[in-house]
Amino acid sequence: MHSTAYCQAVEKAAEIEVPARGRFIRVICLELERIQSHLLWLGIAGHIIGFDTVLMQAWRIREPVMWLCEKITGNRKLLGMNLVGGVRRDVPRGIHDELLEVLARVEKESTAVLAAIAGDITLKARCEKVGVISPEESIAFALLGPTARASGISIDIRVDHPYAAYPELGCEVMVEQGCDIWSRVLVRLRETLEAIRLVRDALRMMPDGPIMADMRQPIPPGRIGLSSVEAPRGETHHFVITGEEQRPYRWKARAPTFQNLQGIPVMVAGEYIADVPIGLGSMDPCFSCTERLETIDVRSGEVRTWSREELQALYRLRHGLKEPL
Amino acid sequence: MNSYLLAFVQILLVLLLAPLFEGVMRKLVALVHSRIGPPLHQPYLDLLKLLGKEELVTAPHPLFRYSAVLGLAAILTTAVLIPIGMLPPLESAGDILVFIYLITLAAVMVVISGVTSDSPYAAIGASREVMMLLTVEPVILIALISMAVKAGSTRFGEIMAWQAAHAPTFSTLIAGLTLFIAIVAQMARLPFDIVEADQEIMEGPFVEQSGPKLALFKWMIYAKQFIFAAVFISVFIPWPVVQPAILNLLLTLLKMAVLLLIVGVVHVVNPRLRIDQAVRFFLALVVIEIAGLALALVGS
Numbered sequence: 095m096h097s098t099a100y101c102q103a104v105e106k107a108a109e110i111e112v113p114a115r116g117r118f119i120r121v122i123c124l125e126l127e128r129i130q131s132h133l134l135w136l137g138i139a140g141h142i143i144g145f146d147t148v149l150m151q152a153w154r155i156r157e158p159v160m161w162l163c164e165k166i167t168g169n170r171k172l173l174g175m176n177l178v179g180g181v182r183r184d185v186p187r188g189i190h191d192e193l194l195e196v197l198a199r200v201e202k203e204s205t206a207v208l209a210a211i212a213g214d215i216t217l218k219a220r221c222e223k224v225g226v227i228s229p230e231e232s233i234a235f236a237l238l239g240p241t242a243r244a245s246g247i248s249i250d251i252r253v254d255h256p257y258a259a260y261p262e263l264g265c266e267v268m269v270e271q272g273c274d275i276w277s278r279v280l281v282r283l284r285e286t287l288e289a290i291r292l293v294r295d296a297l298r299m300m301p302d303g304p305i306m307a308d309m310r311q312p313i314p315p316g317r318i319g320l321s322s323v324e325a326p327r328g329e330t331h332h333f334v335i336t337g338e339e340q341r342p343y344r345w346k347a348r349a350p351t352f353q354n355l356q357g358i359p360v361m362v363a364g365e366y367i368a369d370v371p372i373g374l375g376s377m378d379p380c381f382s383c384t385e386r387l388e389t390i391d392v393r394s395g396e397v398r399t400w401s402r403e404e405l406q407a408l409y410r411l412r413h414g415l416k417e418p419l
Numbered sequence: 420m421n422s423y424l425l426a427f428v429q430i431l432l433v434l435l436l437a438p439l440f441e442g443v444m445r446k447l448v449a450l451v452h453s454r455i456g457p458p459l460h461q462p463y464l465d466l467l468k469l470l471g472k473e474e475l476v477t478a479p480h481p482l483f484r485y486s487a488v489l490g491l492a493a494i495l496t497t498a499v500l501i502p503i504g505m506l507p508p509l510e511s512a513g514d515i516l517v518f519i520y521l522i523t524l525a526a527v528m529v530v531i532s533g534v535t536s537d538s539p540y541a542a543i544g545a546s547r548e549v550m551m552l553l554t555v556e557p558v559i560l561i562a563l564i565s566m567a568v569k570a571g572s573t574r575f576g577e578i579m580a581w582q583a584a585h586a587p588t589f590s591t592l593i594a595g596l597t598l599f600i601a602i603v604a605q606m607a608r609l610p611f612d613i614v615e616a617d618q619e620i621m622e623g624p625f626v627e628q629s630g631p632k633l634a635l636f637k638w639m640i641y642a643k644q645f646i647f648a649a650v651f652i653s654v655f656i657p658w659p660v661v662q663p664a665i666l667n668l669l670l671t672l673l674k675m676a677v678l679l680l681i682v683g684v685v686h687v688v689n690p691r692l693r694i695d696q697a698v699r700f701f702l703a704l705v706v707i708e709i710a711g712l713a714l715a716l717v718g719s
Contacts, residue, residue: 142618144609144691150452216610216689219696367543368619368693 097176099323099332104178107319116180117259118300125289130159131326132282135378142375155203158196180306201290208283221276225361225373235356239328241377244270244277251324275376327378349383426499426508433498437641438462447683469634477627483535487635490528494642497521502653505664506576514573515563526552533624544623548614554701555604561708562598568715583657593711595655597704602647610689648675
């Protein structure tokens with residue numbers, strides 16, 4: 095996800111055209127990540143409400159996708175496929191059949207899971223009309239990705255600002271109107287099926303040819319590049335200013351979790367304690383992506399936001415390191 | 420045989436077999452999860468490990484230390500009052516009402532463990548335990564009273580003998596089904612695993628318990644599971660009664676294992692309900708049961 099966004103930003107800045115096969119391989123990797131990410135989330139969401147059968151089965155369905163990623167790229171996660179100008183390696187011809195077979199199995203089993211949980215009364219009792227956030231509030235808090243789509247907002251970078259091979263492949267935006275946790279489950283499961291469709295089409299439509307652009311020209315300094323990618327949790331933006339010696343001069347990434355977290359107070363307000371973990375879990379949070387710390391003094395009510403420098407200084411102070419960084 | 424000796428044997432039976440039943444349950448859950456699962460004797464190893472640990476006292480209240488002992492003691496006392504395939508060893512000492520009191524005492528010890536620990540999670544767990552106690556206990560009580568009305572006695576032995584001699588009626592079926600749901604809750608199985616809820620409140624009342632105290636609480640939970648299975652089988656499914664008694668005991672243990680497997684299936688196909696949903700559910704059960712009790716009173 096992030097490497098695609100970063101590479102695209104640099105490619106935009108330097109006006110590098112990625113060959114078609116490279117773009118298709120990027121889509122295959124992105125969508126395989128989406129499949130495994132959504133299945134991982136489904137398992138964790140099940141676990142949070144005590145439904146460990148869903149956890150175990152969702153992760154069992156997910157595992158062959160991880161093996162496939164490893165076969166194609168060498169890694170289970172963080173595939174390491176992207177280079178500025180294209181991708182590192184080709185998807186070998188010999189693996190196509192296996193890829194299609196695994197996808198068929200994942201599709202069959204995900205559909206079975208969808209059918210099984212759709213009729214579960216207890217599950218619905220825990221998910222329907224819980225963690226509600228209205229479309230208006232979703233827009234006000236600028237929620238992203240599946241969390242926004244479950245509140246009836248049709249936003250998806252793959253359709254709104256297509257990149258890689260999405261212009262050729264097209265993509266259906268999965269929208270649900272329920273605004274609750276149940277809708278978020280449905281959006282993610284339907285997106286998993288759509289991702290399987292995308293990988294299949296990408297394999298079928300992938301043209302022959304190079305996977306890397308001609309990178310012999312140096313990347314000019316001082317150019318600005320901005321790119322967006324639809325990650326499983328929502329949109330990821332990367333901003334780059336190119337610098338001297340083929341290095342970035344400035345780089346800023348924005349992951350979707352920090353934005354999505356803003357909706358949590360609305361989602362859990364007035365709910366039971368038991369609904370707070372699943373309310374938070376329903377937006378698939380990634381706390382390491384948030385890069386912000388606030389402390390509230392309970393006596394004075396004073397709110398303080400800590401910068402990274404302050405946190406580092408605090409850390410060094412606590413560990414007896416006098417020198418500031 | 421000396422009834423005191425028999426009582427002692429029955430306590431040992433509960434203490435020693437309860438972890439095995441837990442092991443069977445874990446294996447079944449693992450099977451549905453597509454996991455290999457822990458070995459059958461894992462609960463024994465868990466208990467041994469915890470019993471061998473140093474005792475940490477993290478809260479000053481004396482009852483925090485003794486709640487586990489008292490809880491297990493209460494459950495073991497019920498072991499001499501209930502029938503496991505044969506007549507209760509100390510039948511003269513107590514009937515279904517004493518049984519209910521003792522079960523409640525064990526639940527109260529869980530509440531005390533919660534309120535005496537200085538943890539907000541334990542406090543929430545304790546309040547949930549109280550709510551469950553107030554709604555699940557009446558369900559068990561009314562189910563057993565319906566049976567007592569039919570049998571004309573509150574003694575387990577006579578209820579068992581009556582049920583063995585008669586075909587099921589509407590009121591006994593209602594009592595049996597509602598009691599089954601109540602024991603799923605008493606065994607802290609999903610969808611009623613609300614008191615412990617490890618993903619929400621981190622084992623609730625037991626969050627501060629560790630080492631030998633936790634081992635006793637775990638043993639209490641296993642024993643409670645075993646005892647409720649025994650009560651359910653003896654009171655509602657006593658047939659066929661076979662001779663000699665030892666064979667009947669083995670048959671009862673087999674039936675209890677089957678019952679626990681059914682509870683295990685309910686456990687794996689359900690997420691956890693919220694406390695308010697569970698309370699509403701059990702109140703609805705109470706209404707159904709009162710209808711069943713009325714049927715029993717008019718002789719149906």
